[in-house]
Amino acid sequence: MDHFSLIDGVMHAEGVPLPRIAAEVGTPVYVYSRATLERHGQVFREALAPLGTNGQEPLIAFAVKSNPNLAVLRVLQRQGFGADVVSGGELMRALAAGMAPEKIVFSGVGKTDAELALGLDQGIGQFNIESREEGRELAALAAARGQSAPACLRVNPDVDAKTHAKISTGKAENKFGVPLMRARETFAELAALPGLNLRGVAIHIGSQLADLEPLETAFAKVGALVADLRAVGHTITHVDLGGGLGVPYRRGEVLPSPAEYGAMVARATKGWDVQLTFEPGRVIAGNAGVLLTRVIRVKRGGNGPPFVIVDAAMNDLARPALYGAWHDFEAVMPRGERMTANIVGPICETGDTFATDRDCDALVSGDLAVFRTAGAYGATMASSYNSRGFVAEVLVDGDRFAVVADRLDAAAIMDAERVPEWLA
Numbered sequence: 204m205d206h207f208s209l210i211d212g213v214m215h216a217e218g219v220p221l222p223r224i225a226a227e228v229g230t231p232v233y234v235y236s237r238a239t240l241e242r243h244g245q246v247f248r249e250a251l252a253p254l255g256t257n258g259q260e261p262l263i264a265f266a267v268k269s270n271p272n273l274a275v276l277r278v279l280q281r282q283g284f285g286a287d288v289v290s291g292g293e294l295m296r297a298l299a300a301g302m303a304p305e306k307i308v309f310s311g312v313g314k315t316d317a318e319l320a321l322g323l324d325q326g327i328g329q330f331n332i333e334s335r336e337e338g339r340e341l342a343a344l345a346a347a348r349g350q351s352a353p354a355c356l357r358v359n360p361d362v363d364a365k366t367h368a369k370i371s372t373g374k375a376e377n378k379f380g381v382p383l384m385r386a387r388e389t390f391a392e393l394a395a396l397p398g399l400n401l402r403g404v405a406i407h408i409g410s411q412l413a414d415l416e417p418l419e420t421a422f423a424k425v426g427a428l429v430a431d432l433r434a435v436g437h438t439i440t441h442v443d444l445g446g447g448l449g450v451p452y453r454r455g456e457v458l459p460s461p462a463e464y465g466a467m468v469a470r471a472t473k474g475w476d477v478q479l480t481f482e483p484g485r486v487i488a489g490n491a492g493v494l495l496t497r498v499i500r501v502k503r504g505g506n507g508p509p510f511v512i513v514d515a516a517m518n519d520l521a522r523p524a525l526y527g528a529w530h531d532f533e534a535v536m537p538r539g540e541r542m543t544a545n546i547v548g549p550i551c552e553t554g555d556t557f558a559t560d561r562d563c564d565a566l567v568s569g570d571l572a573v574f575r576t577a578g579a580y581g582a583t584m585a586s587s588y589n590s591r592g593f594v595a596e597v598l599v600d601g602d603r604f605a606v607v608a609d610r611l612d613a614a615a616i617m618d619a620e621r622v623p624e625w626l627a
């Protein structure tokens with residue numbers, strides 16, 4: 204459920220008509236709905252709450268990479284969320300949004316020494332170690348500071364998440380985690396190091412998962428590993444089950460609900476007796492945002508449908524170009540007529556295509572439209588390709604809104620560049 208709907212024929216975000224945002228902020232612009240974020244956060248939390256231990260709810264660490272905007276993080280922080288971060292920059296954002304350090308989990312295969320040190324300095328709650336090499340480095344850094352870094356070992360369960368190859372992370376050939384067959388020896392080696400408090404395991408098998416079965420298979424492997432590790436004397440108190448739950452991108456599409464996910468997790472983790480952590484991103488933020496755009500012009504096609512050229516492009520929303528992803532495309536003030544169109548941006552690449560042969564609301568030059576389900580992996584993947592500048596972001600709350608990220612135009616970006624003296 205989201206809060207983007209037609210009121211008297213005009214699409215609103217909660218109580219704000221989108222044409223008002225377009226007039227005041229310009230287009231393209233990402234528009235997020237606070238009520239939608241909060242609702243998704245609450246639904247997810249309620250689905251997992253029964254899995255708490257010792258009167259403590261599981262830790263829900265929002266995957267910052269899905270939407271790192273400070274205002275978005277703040278909404279979730281106020282709901283008690285922690286953060287799953289994958290870089291020093293994301294760690295700084297989570298802290299700036301007020302996330303408690305002990306609710307921050309640091310994931311990622313390529314954490315540098317500087318990033319590991321930052322995590323130690325800030326006293327974050329958990330490092331998810333992705334290799335024996337990283338574990339040794341973290342142990343040495345922590346020991347040198349007289350610290351013991353709380354950590355889980357990320358394992359690669361070798362399951363096919365049945366999602367797009369570029370966002371599958373739990374197959375043996377993917378770069379993430381330690382292969383299960385080496386998990387026991389790696390765990391034993393790292394657990395013995397002063398400087399590490401290795402207390403559990405972590406997995407994350409991929410994103411936009413439309414099927415719970417691969418997750419359940421992976422969780423079963425984790426359960427077996429936990430039992431094996433305990434059998435040889437390790438103390439396992441924490442398991443991090445990652446994120447990955449998918450969201451509907453097309454009207455009418457049905458995906459597993461957080462409640463179904465929660466029921467599956469309850470089944471799969473029965474008797475584990477650990478503190479669970481979850482790292483949802485897309486399922487919280489995806490449907491809480493749209494990309495608002497204006498039609499520049501409609502150009503007659505060659506031998507196919509017309510091209511609806513919008514002022515958003517692949518630099519603003521990369522998913523269609525990167526993954527062939529589908530985003531529903533709707534007029535802000537639909538007239539009731541339909542057309543079949545190729546929906547494209549202005550960038551000089553054929554890849555700058557949002558949709559081909561798409562049945563959509565009839566549009567003419569100057570009309571406003573939205574790409575739906577753009578709240579996750581949207582603005583955060585933006586670039587300034589073609590010197591288009593960085594897209595602005597707005598957060599709506601009831602009948603008010605605020606610009607939560609300025610548009611960085613071509614001039615602002617040029618300001619960071621210099622022609623060296625010797626070329627003057």
Ligand SMILES: *Cc1c(COP(=O)(O)O)cnc(C)c1O
Binds near residue numbers: 446
């Ligand atoms: C990307 C990522 C997530 C979030 O994935 P979603 O599909 O957005 O839920 C969680 N954990 C890790 C380690 C990730 O890399």
